[in-house]
Amino acid sequence: MKKKIIVLAGDGIGPEIMESGLRVLSAVEPQCTHEFEIQKYPFGGAGIDAAGSPLPIETLAACQQADAILLGAIGGPKWDKEIDTPEKGLLALRKTLKLFANIRPVAVSATLAPRSPLKPEIIAGTDLVIVRELSSGIYFGEPRELTATMAYDTARYQKNEIEQILHTAFKIAQGRRKQVTSVDKANVLASSKLWRATAEEVSKAYPDCQLNHQYVDSAAMKLIQRPTDFDVIVTDNLFGDILSDEASVLPGTLGVLPSASHSSDGPSLYEPIHGSAPDIAGQGLANPMSMILSIAMMLRQSFAEEHAAQLIEKACDQVLAQGIATSDLGGTASTTEFTAAVIQMCQMISATTTII
Ligand code: NAD
Ligand code: IPM
């Protein structure tokens, strides 16, 4: 059966990495049980330019009807002074689709380890998942105000919102090493005190898992100092945003980290964790791996295409093992050269081995 994928390429390097990702998707489609229908819509700065809104009505309607959504990245200096910025469009999309669970895996393979700025003995074997609450907290809390001399935001969480994301984290942990680290600032923030108490309550339903709590300042340090201690990290919207960019130093670059965002009933959205990288846009320098691996996550989590997902992941790793990498990882390959190498590797692996 044909699955409808809504593609939001977005801004900056978004269209460049999306083109790479879609080329890889086409290359593995014959290995899939489903066929895919791709429909492209303007979003972010591109939405403002094309339709006067970062989230045009047609784009939102298409996303609501999708089987899955792929997003490149949005934003850039061109639109920073808009009242409705590209970032507002992204938050509106997440909120409207109730995408509360943002899953950000961080794995450092043996091929990536030597390319990280951190010592190999510290990062070798890192395999963790950040489960970031995505549709509430300080990103959305009201009231908020900005005047010339005063500004405030509201870090609000409802108990049921915390319960929902904690259940997601424990379920993910059950399929892994069964260790959940809940990260908060419960020594200061009311929202974190509720978070911690709720985490304790939810943990009772998962006696096979271990829960520990860390304050976010200390967690930020330990993430770099002893990354292999972590299995599943669950945290709020803002802390999850910050910790996941920090975690990109473990594999060496933002350019390799994918993500999936899920609701409890509608379509999921898959996107790199990084932004539109205006500093390198249009130069063929972007690392497309974050987008390509987001597509692998989509194949696995939305379409149960485990074989194709593993094929893509294995191909990326083997291309890196051959020494082919973009400049963020110290290589010389362009976006298109790296993509071509991944496609060729997918074809080679398919022709010679059985993956699962
Ligand atoms: P960024 O993530 O775009 O870039 C941070 C640094 O990482 C830059 O030096 C960039 O060149 C590098 N980088 C990022 N992705 C890369 C890739 N695939 N390959 C190689 N290098 C890569 O963050 P920023 O510069 O703070 O933000 C730029 C814009 O992106 C802003 O408008 C911001 O709001 C937006 N943004 C969007 C998203 C999203 O669409 N989900 C996420 C984060 C930031
Ligand atoms: C991300 C980004 C977004 C966020 C911005 C662009 C709104 O940083 O997806 O991580 O803060 O969630």
Ligand code: MN
């Ligand atoms: Mn971010």
